[in-house]
Amino acid sequence: MIPRAVLPSLLKDLSAFPAVALLGARQVGKTTLALEVGKSLEAIYLDLESDRDRAKLLEPELYLSEHLDRLVILDEIHRAPQLFPVLRGLIDQSRRAGRNAGLYLLLGSASLDLLRQSGETLAGRIVYRELSPFSVLEIPQDQQELLWLRGGFPESFLAENSALSMRWRQDFIRTYLERDILQFDVRLLPETLRRLWGMLAYMQGSPLNVAQLARNIGVDVKTINRYLDLLSDLFLLRRLPPWHANIGKRLTKTPKIYVRDSGLAHALLGIEDMETLLSHPIVGPSWEAFAIENLLAAADNRLQAYYYRTAAGAEIDLLLVWPDQTLWAVEIKRSLTPKPERGFSIACDDLKPARRFVAYPGSEHFPLGQTTEAIPLYTLAEYLNSGLTPFSK
Numbered sequence: 001m002i003p004r005a006v007l008p009s010l011l012k013d014l015s016a017f018p019a020v021a022l023l024g025a026r027q028v029g030k031t032t033l034a035l036e037v038g039k040s041l042e043a044i045y046l047d048l049e050s051d052r053d054r055a056k057l058l059e060p061e062l063y064l065s066e067h068l069d070r071l072v073i074l075d076e077i078h079r080a081p082q083l084f085p086v087l088r089g090l091i092d093q094s095r096r097a098g099r100n101a102g103l104y105l106l107l108g109s110a111s112l113d114l115l116r117q118s119g120e121t122l123a124g125r126i127v128y129r130e131l132s133p134f135s136v137l138e139i140p141q142d143q144q145e146l147l148w149l150r151g152g153f154p155e156s157f158l159a160e161n162s163a164l165s166m167r168w169r170q171d172f173i174r175t176y177l178e179r180d181i182l183q184f185d186v187r188l189l190p191e192t193l194r195r196l197w198g199m200l201a202y203m204q205g206s207p208l209n210v211a212q213l214a215r216n217i218g219v220d221v222k223t224i225n226r227y228l229d230l231l232s233d234l235f236l237l238r239r240l241p242p243w244h245a246n247i248g249k250r251l252t253k254t255p256k257i258y259v260r261d262s263g264l265a266h267a268l269l270g271i272e273d274m275e276t277l278l279s280h281p282i283v284g285p286s287w288e289a290f291a292i293e294n295l296l297a298a299a300d301n302r303l304q305a306y307y308y309r310t311a312a313g314a315e316i317d318l319l320l321v322w323p324d325q326t327l328w329a330v331e332i333k334r335s336l337t338p339k340p341e342r343g344f345s346i347a348c349d350d351l352k353p354a355r356r357f358v359a360y361p362g363s364e365h366f367p368l369g370q371t372t373e374a375i376p377l378y379t380l381a382e383y384l385n386s387g388l389t390p391f392s393k
Contacts, residue, residue, distance in 0.1 A: 001032065001036070001088055002134065002138055002139065002154070002158075003138065003170050004029065004033050004131070004133065005137050005138055005297075005298075005385065006033070006129055006130075006131055006300070007036075009129060010022065010033070010037060010129055013038065013127050014037070014041075014071065014101065014102045014105065015101055015102060016096065016101050017125070017126065017127045017128065018091040018095070018100060018101060018102075018103045018104065018126070019087065019091060019103060019104040019105075019106060019122055019125055019126040020104070020105050020106070020126065020127055020128075020129060021106045021107075021108060021127070021128045021129070021131070021237070022034065022105060022106070022107050022108075022129050022130075022131055023108050023109075023111055023128060024129070024130055024131035024235055024351075025108075025109060025131065025133075025234060025235040025236060025261075026093055026172075026176070026180060027151075027153055027154070027155060027172060028110045028131055028132065028133055028152075028153060028213055029131060029133075029154050030075075030107045030109075030131050030285065031047075031075055031107065032154075032290060033131060034075065034105055034107055035073075036125070036306065037071075037073075037105065038071065038073050038105075038306050041070075041071045041102070041104055042070060042071075043070060043071035043073050043105070044067055044070055044071070044072045044073065046075065047074045047075045047076065048074060048075060048077060048079045048080050049075070049076050049079065054063075054080070056106060057080070057083070059363070060082075060083055060086045061086050061089070061363070063089070064086065064087075064090055064092075065090060065364055066336070067145060068090065068093070068094050068097075068103070068320050069099075071102050071103065071104070071105060072102065072103065072104050072105070073104075073105045073107065073230070074104060074105070074106050074341070075107045075109065075147060075232075076107065076108065076109065076217055077106040077107060077108050078108045078110055079183075080108065080292075080307075084121040085121050087104060087120055087121075087122060088121045088125065090103070091104075091122070093104055095303070097221060101337065102289055104170050104309055106126075108233075109180075109234070109236075110184060110233050110234050111233045111234075111235070127192065130235070130291070130301070131213065132152065132235075132297040133151060133152025133153050133157075133164060133261050133263075134147060134152035134153075134154065134157050135147075135152060135293075135294045135297045135298065135381065136294045136299055136377060136378045136381055137294075137297075137378070137381050137382065138349035139157070140250060141363075141378055144282065144361065144362075144377070144378065145274065147261070147262075147267065147290075147331070148262050148275070148286070148287065148290045149162075149263065149271075149277060150162070150165045150169075150263045150266075151169065151261040151262050151263015151264055151265075151266070152261060152262075152263070153168075153172065153261060153263060153264075156169050156172075157263070162272055162273050163264070163272070164200075164289070165324045166267060166272045167261050169263055169264055169266075170267055172267075173194075173197070173264065173267060173268065176234075177190040177193055177194050178190055180234075181193065181230065181234070181373045183185055184230060184234075186370070187226075188227065188230070191221060191291075192217060192227075193227055195215065196227055196228075197231070197236075197259070197268055198268045199213060199216060199217070199271070200231075200257055201259050201264075201265040201266075201268040201269050201282075202269065202282065202284055203286035203375070204257075204258055204259060204265055204285040204286055204288075204289050205256055205258060205262060205288050205289055206256065206257065206285075207252060207254045207255070207257075207309075208226060208228075208239065208254050208255050208256065208257045209254070210224050210228075212377065217304075228257075232380050234306055235260065236259065236260060236261070236264070237257065237258070237260060238257070238258045238260045238293070239255040239256070239257055239293075240256045240257075240258065240292070240305060240306065240307050240318075241255050241306055241307075242254065242255065242306060242307060242308065242309065243306035243307065243316075243319050244258075244307040245350075246378075247388065250265075251308070251309065251310055251311075251390075252309040252311070254312070256307055258289040258292065259289065260289075260293055261293070262286055262289060262290040262293070262324055265282075265286060265289065266286070269282060269375050283334065284334060285335040287332065287361070288317060288334075289330045289334045291377050292305075292317070292318055293379060294381050295330070295359070295380060295381055295384055296322075297355060297375075297381075298381035298382070298384040299384040299386040300322070300385070300387070302322075303320045303321060303322055303323075303384070304320070304321040305318060305319070305320055305321075306318075306319045306352065307319060308329075308347050308350075309347075310347070310350070312346075313343045313346075314343050314344075314346040314347035314350060315341070315343045315344065315354075316329045316330070316331065316334045316344060316348070316351070317330060317331050317344075318330040318332065318346045319351070319353070320384075324356045326353075327351055327352075327353035328353055328354065328355045328356075328357065329344070329347070329348050329351065329353040329355070329356045329357070330357045330358075330359055330380070331344045331356075331357070331358045332358075332359050332360075333358055333359070333360045334360070334361060336360065336361070336362045338358040338360040338362075338368070338374045339358070339368065340356070340358050340368060344356075344358075345372075348371070348372075348393070355373070356371050356372040356373065357372070357373050357374075357375045357380060358372060358373070358374045358375070359375055359377050360375075360376065360377070360378050361376070361377060362374075362376055363376055364376070365379050
């Protein structure tokens with residue numbers, strides 16, 4: 001099994017908080033990771049999609065109160081929101097008895113119900129971790145191109161060949177459309193959502209134009225926004241917000257959109273192998289999306305992420321804001337001889353970030369002039385994961 005980078009943080013959270021929610025898309029590896037954690041902690045595992053395990057919770061307070069001395073893992077918790085008030089009572093009971101941590105590990109494949117329910121009833125008792133697909137920090141460095149092509153879902157990335165990987169992703173998309181998504185909104189039309197998802201893959205890295213999407217698909221703007229919200233809540237779509245600053249320039253104010261997993265985007269576009277990908281018009285935006293997802297997964301929610309664009313053409317692909325409001329500017333290039341665009345330099349002059357990087361797929365870290373650094377994607381991800389500042393002065 002490929003070790004997951006989030007594991008140390010997850011164990012630390014379980015040692016400090018009564019409940020931890022591990023969120024992420026379906027098939028991303030949450031159950032596998034939870035079972036690994038549970039094995040070391042002798043936890044009880046309950047799958048709320050299993051009739052047998054659900055039967056154990058017909059009287060949830062009675063069953064769970066008998067296991068307050070052990071970690072209980074509740075998989076697909078969004079299927080049983082009625083458990084949250086019970087969990088709150090049991091957590092408070094355990095606190096009074098002197099046990100303040102490691103009671104519940106909650107796994108969820110969607111943020112909307114889970115966050116809403118737990119936020120209402122477990123406030124002050126729960127912390128959240130997101131499990132992303134495999135990242136560049138979790139695989140051998142010489143397999144970065146394969147990760148980009150196939151995406152980071154374990155079954156796709158580890159498939160024996162490209163055809164099997166593509167088949168898995170196509171089945172994943174079909175299952176989501178025909179079964180999984182409907183449990184969150186029965187008003188959704190799978191075929192309409194399939195067309196929207198495909199259009200979003202073609203628009204990878206573009207500013208979001210909801211009105212245009214609505215016209216192309218033949219539905220109203222309200223419906224498109226509902227579909228986009230759902231894809232975001234299911235960890236399938238990222239809306240990267242624009243940076244707003246009072247600098248006296250006309251700024252782009254709409255988010256950029258990305259299908260979060262590059263492998264799913266390629267499956268939606270019918271791209272099965274590297275040769276097809278490299279000759280496809282989406283190659284640049286696809287690499288940009290891949291780089292952004294890996295960098296944000298490495299940052300682990302410690303940083304805020306934006307993009308910056310002015311009407312005059314100044315642009316920063318990824319603007320990272322540290323807790324102390326320090327700015328890092330990142331331009332993303334799929335070239336082994338990376339050079340910053342003039343628009344990136346102008347944008348940096350506007351915002352004056354503390355660090356300027358051109359992230360690229362090579363292996364060498366070197367300066368580009370006095371202010372900008374060419375940095376491998378893997379290296380920049382390492383810095384963000386560790387919180388270190390490269391070339392600190």
